[in-house]
Amino acid sequence: MKNDSLKEFISKNREGFDAQTPPENLWQKIESALPKFPKQVFWNSVSFWRAAAIVLLGLSSYLFYVKNNTKVEKQDVAAMQGFSDLENYYSSQITEKMDLVSRYQSQTGLTEDEVTQNLKKLEAMYLVLKDQLKKRPTQDVRDALVLNLLVRIDLINQQLNKLDRPEKGEQKSI
Amino acid sequence: MDELIARCRGGDRQAHYQLYKLYSRAMYNVGYRIVNNADEAKDVLQDAFISAFNNLQSYRGDSSFGGWLKRIVVNKAINLVRRRRFERLPENENFDVKEEEVVDEFEGYPFEVEKVRRAIEQLPDGYRVVLSLYLLEGYDHGEIGEILGITESTSKSQFNRSKKKLKEILEGGNL
Numbered sequence: 001m002k003n004d005s006l007k008e009f010i011s012k013n014r015e016g017f018d019a020q021t022p023p024e025n026l027w028q029k030i031e032s033a034l035p036k037f038p039k040q041v042f043w044n045s046v047s048f049w050r051a052a053a054i055v056l057l058g059l060s061s062y063l064f065y066v067k068n069n070t071k072v073e074k075q076d077v078a079a080m081q082g083f084s085d086l087e088n089y090y091s092s093q094i095t096e097k098m099d100l101v102s103r104y105q106s107q108t109g110l111t112e113d114e115v116t117q118n119l120k121k122l123e124a125m126y127l128v129l130k131d132q133l134k135k136r137p138t139q140d141v142r143d144a145l146v147l148n149l150l151v152r153i154d155l156i157n158q159q160l161n162k163l164d165r166p167e168k169g170e171q172k173s174i
Numbered sequence: 175m176d177e178l179i180a181r182c183r184g185g186d187r188q189a190h191y192q193l194y195k196l197y198s199r200a201m202y203n204v205g206y207r208i209v210n211n212a213d214e215a216k217d218v219l220q221d222a223f224i225s226a227f228n229n230l231q232s233y234r235g236d237s238s239f240g241g242w243l244k245r246i247v248v249n250k251a252i253n254l255v256r257r258r259r260f261e262r263l264p265e266n267e268n269f270d271v272k273e274e275e276v277v278d279e280f281e282g283y284p285f286e287v288e289k290v291r292r293a294i295e296q297l298p299d300g301y302r303v304v305l306s307l308y309l310l311e312g313y314d315h316g317e318i319g320e321i322l323g324i325t326e327s328t329s330k331s332q333f334n335r336s337k338k339k340l341k342e343i344l345e346g347g348n349l
Contacts, residue, residue: 005280006337009290010309016287017310022202023216027194033224034190 083142090149097156104163115159122152175239183230190227197240198223201247207306208251210295218254222247244311248321255299264300264324264332276334279341293343301336308333 010017101116126148133141181189198219205218226233226246233242294302307313307321308329315329322329343349 018203
């Protein structure tokens, strides 16, 4: 292609061709037509993400709480049922045996000994544990309660044996 | 520039104003050369900036921001000219035109910026738009074809005719 003198002249003097000036008040018109609160400001703002984080945290905590509590309840329904069966059985055993002990004691005229006192202490501890079970129904507390009952039964059995023996001994001696 | 655009996307009005200050004069002249009067050039500039600011998310940065904005101005201005009934933008010729012999009709011509500028303003719409897009806005004939919906060769022949017409105006002495 041959030289284009017009093209050369215009590109050399390009700035001179932008002679027109836009009207002064045009920016105000443009500005007034722009959205006051652009959507992007909201989505990009720190406040939005802060709010979102708080909502998310709250929701997670709630779901965590609900989930865990439901789980505990479900597990505990079965565990508590098993536990109350055990408790009923051992408690009735203890009551029965303690009756026997008291009867022996009143018959023989023996006063409370160390074992009986220990049994009472264990019973007191048992009541404290029972109270704790209401607040915190965990397997540990239930285990401690069952152990308490078993130790008491064991002690009562020993006591009964002790009380039984002199009687037998007396019979033998007679 | 990227930071300024990011601030605009975030709704920073000060950043919008800075972009306007940077580009308003150049863009006003782009629009003015196409529509050829101050009132419509003002409307074009206003519409183009509002449209650009509202659609900044579609600017991907693969071209310069000025180039992207210029294309918006050009399209708005051409739409305005198209709505005029009395003058028409070039249309495709119905038959293949033999490529005209390109002659440098302005060889040694004593140009003056002001005279050339005013002569361009006196060109009919169809000639002025093609000549301005090619010589002042820096589009090639392929791009002009795309903008105006005509073929590249139509753009070329229209440009050659517009140069002849421009020379007539310049030599007519009514400037």
